[in-house]
Amino acid sequence: MVEAFQSMTEQTKAIFAQANERAKAQMEQSAKAFEDMNAFQKANLEAVVESSKIAAKGFEQMGQNAASYLKTSYESATGAFRLLSGVKSPAELFQLQSDFARASFDAFVAETSRSTETALKLAGEIAQPISNRVAMAVEKAKTAA
Template sequence: MTETFTKIEDTAKKFAADAEARTTAVFGDMNARAKTAMEKGAKSFEDAAEFNKGNLEAVVASARVAAKGFEEIAKYTAEYGRSTVEKANATAKKFAAVKSPTEFFALQNEIAKTSIDSLVAEGAKFSENYLKLLGEIAKPLSSRYAVAAEKVKTAVAA
């Protein structure tokens, strides 16, 4: 009977040792996984903060370009307005010097043609400058879009 108790005792000790080893392995593995998850989470927060910082810098850069561009457009518009007033004064003087209805209609025709040509040219110039400005405003933001697309592509691949 002593032999039976010894076997039971040995079996119990072996079972306890196996259980302890398994428990240590499970909790050790869980600890390692938790640590890895925490490290990945911290890295993700750092990456997100860095990404958002880049986004903010792009928005600020874009706003600076917009402010400078709109300032230039305002200067251009003011200058165009000034030159238009000067042309209107010169036109009024020409009309004041007219001596006949034929001369009046010829001058009116010339001024209308010149005004329309000027309006079309200035409109095209303004549109071109405005579109160029919009492209420059979008550059910093589109570069951030490219970074975001690359991050998504990398995340999907992982």
């Protein structure tokens, strides 16, 4: 009976030791998963910050471009006004006015095209860091599945 009791005690100790080892392994896996999740979230936040920096820099450049266009337009209008103030005939007035309107419209169309192209390029640059993180998340999901 003593031997049976000792045998059961040894078996119980072995079972608890195995359970302890499994629990320890689970805790280590959980800690590793938590660290991985934190690193992933940190990288996500860094991507958002990078995207915001790109947006701020791009919007600043677009503002400078708009200010430059407005300055050029103002100078062009001032020059046209000077020319219009010195006209000698109605035909000359209509010709100068027509030339100014055509040049202004062409400049406006060109500036609008540049602005649209710049905005589309900027949108792509802003989205790139976040898109990279999404691609990584999809890859991790595929690996986990």
